[in-house]
Amino acid sequence: MNSEIQAIGLDIGTSKVRCVVGEPADNGKMNVIGIGEADSRGLRRGIVTAAEAVSESVRKAVGEAERVSGLEILSAVVNLSGEHFRGENKNGVVAVAGAGREIMEEDVERAIESASAMQLPAGWEIVNRLPQEFIIDGQDGITEPVGMTGARLESLVHIVIGPSAGRQNLNKAVKRAGLQVERMMLEPLAAAESTLTDDDKEYGCALVNIGAEITSLMIFGRGAVQHTAVFPFGGLHFTKDIAVGLRVSIQEANKIKHRYGCVGSFLMDDEEKVExxxxxxxxxxxxxxxxxxxxxxxxxxxxxxxxxxxxxxVVGTQAQISSGVILTGGGSVARGCSSASARGTWTR
Ligand SMILES: Nc1ncnc2c1ncn2[C@@H]1O[C@H](COP(=O)(O)OP(=O)(O)OP(=O)(O)O)[C@@H](O)[C@H]1O
Ligand SMILES: [Mg+2]
Known part of the structure; x- marks a missing residue:
């Protein structure tokens, strides 16, 4: 396999593990040439609870993707998720000392580093530093400061933090399945890559990924991430409500939800209601x-x-989301989810 031209994505979710093999197309996009999927075991709310079970699910999904694509898969970009991640907006400032006070790559790195100086809970780490904008001698809104001139460089950075054990255990489980981790990518960021346009990010939107046990929210504005939050809620909660409410098994409840489920009674006419x-x-x-x-x-x-x-x-962050709320993830497929969100306190 030529790893330079293939892109392998491995999404280890609480309900499914999915492996996608992509190949660059002539139009600059990716052609999907293989997909593998397996039921997920050994995860709770995105966190590894039984490493061997996760490895087994990864092996199955990757094996299927190999068969479909005809390629041997040796490494993958792996999603990083879990209920504990959270984002904070920080700022840093450095003096520019070089010849002619031209801002170099190192100055930008120092400015980002300076914004990252923070007290972390024990066992936590910085997962991502996502620059929002730079300010040079009071001039704000700068996105590419390298090569510009100034004496004082300020950075505004969205910093995502989370427990390091979660990342390490996921890494181990993937390696145990015989795969190298090319890089880990925060799940909401990966979801944003595949669903948002540059305009969505620029004019502002809330991306909501409703999974099986967790829902992540990332708010974008001015081309950058402004807020990150994760809730321990997802599609499985609907299934459990149905199982308890109708006294059926979880499997039966899931089947009923997928086949007949609807979360907005206003979508059903009188005839359908009594079906x-x-x-x-x-x-x-x-x-x-x-x-x-x-x-x-x-x-x-x-x-x-x-x-x-x-x-x-969304209201708490006072974010301007002109591009609205964008729903993704299996849970958002439930009939009525997008209509119900459009009827909420925001409009698309
Ligand atoms: N047609 C549908 N109607 C209702 N719910 C659905 C439908 N299709 C999928 N779901 C639900 O979506 C959920 C799975 O979503 P997804 O595959 O995004 O989760 P995951 O990535 O495995 O989990 P997580 O992100 O929470 O770790 C399940 O609860 C499933 O029942
Ligand atoms: Mg998911």
Whole structure:
């Protein structure tokens, strides 16, 4: 395999592990030439809880991607997720001392480093330093300071921090599966790469990735990340609500959710509301019927709760999100999710 021209992405999620093989296309984009998917084991809320089980899921997903693409996969870019990540906005300042006070790459690095000086909880590390803008002698809004002239260089940086053990354990689990980790990429950043346009990032948007057990939120504005938050909520919570509410197994609840689920009763007309679906309760041998409206009554409050958390963060940061809220992740596929969010406190 020529690793220079292939791009391998490995998304280790709480419900699925997915491996995607890409090849550059003539138009500057990527052609997907192989996908492998396996049920995920050994993770809770994005954190490794059983390394060998994670390795086994990785082996299965990668093996399938190899068969489909016809390539041997030796390394991959791996997503980094978990419920503990959080972002903070920091600023740093350095004096520019070089000849003619021309700002060099090293000055920019020092300015970012100076913004990164912070007290971390024990066992935590800086996962990403994402520059927002630079200020040279009071002139703000500068995105590429190298080569400019000035005496004082200030940096505004969004710093994402998280527990280092989470990253190390994920790294070990991938290596155990026989794969090198080319680089780790924060999950919401990877989601942003695949879903947002430059305009979305520039004019402002909230990217919400609803997974199985966690939902990440990243707010963009002026071309940079302005806020990061992760909530321990996801599609699995809907499944559990259905399982408890209808007294069915988790597998049956998942099937019902995927086939008939809806989180916005306003999307159903009167006829659909009374449509009957058949479910198989736990310990029974015969199905029983219930209306679609009852299923929606179980799912809707959870969707409202999740969207309220997101609205609270967006309002709290006073972010201008002219490009609106952009939903991604398996949980966002639930019927009515995007309509319900558009009806919330924001508009797209
Ligand atoms: N059509 C659908 N309707 C409702 N929910 C769906 C649908 N398709 C997928 N989901 C839900 O999406 C969730 C999985 O999403 P995703 O694959 O993004 O999660 P993950 O990346 O494995 O997990 P995480 O990001 O939380 O670690 C599951 O709860 C699944 O039931
Ligand atoms: Mg995910």
């Amino acid at each position: 009957v679906i058949e479910i198989m309760p736990v310990g029974r041998t015969e199905t029983r019927g219930l209306t679609k409206e009852i299923l929606c009554d179980i799912m809707q409050p959870r969707a409202v709760e999740l969207l309220q958390h997101i609205a609270h963060e």
